[in-house]
Amino acid sequence: MRKLSKRQGGKWAAKAYKKLLQQHCHQDWWPADSRFEVMVGAILTQNTAWTNVEKAINNLKASNYLFADVIADAKHESIAELIRPSGYFNVKSNRLKKFCEWYVEKGEYPRLRYWSTAKLRQELIGIYGVGHETADDILLYAFNRPVFVIDSYTRRIFSRLGVIVGTEPYDELRVLFESQLPNKQKLFGEYHALVVRHGKHVCKPKPNCKNCGLDSICKFNDKHA
């Protein structure tokens, strides 16, 4: 597949978004009752099916543990037992506590809401257990910042479309997508949800398809690449 020129390669992200919206209904992410629940879910869902995360979050709620100060002060074993269904429970218990300690220390949302996106991202990445994607999930869905989240689905779908290689560094891809789209939080939030939906149900790991289900994007590439 030939590389797209700058002039021709500037709008495939917007075009793919329209196709995704045609093919799937509005996703309206992130499913949660509060900002803090989004943050907890972002950590618990690392390499884990969301159905398992729901069980863990329900356990935390049922035990009145879904508060940053509570988790920060709780015993490791208590958290681990409650989040067991989400897998990696020893690792995630530690990560959850580290995040909550930071969150409480910084004054939680009422104070953090005034931080710049760049500063928040830098701080989040610095927390043990919070990587690029988890940080951007939190920025996008908990802090409502216009951030394009890159995940394994994004790499799979768009590498099969031939517009990226798929192994590029995280921030390189994030900036690439952001540069092609209006800088709107609602757009980025819906886009990532659609990518996940498409990756789960259409563009699977061992696919029968070659174009990932977004055929018109492939036509676009064949025509202009």
Place this chain on the structure above:
DNA sequence: ACCCAGGGTCATA
């Protein structure tokens, strides 16, 4: 039985 899931860290080269 095998593969996958809404990743990240650490050691190693």
Place this chain on the structure above:
DNA sequence: TATGACCATGGG
């Protein structure tokens, strides 16, 4: 920079 091991449950 770039692989590989490791973490662990639950559904298809």
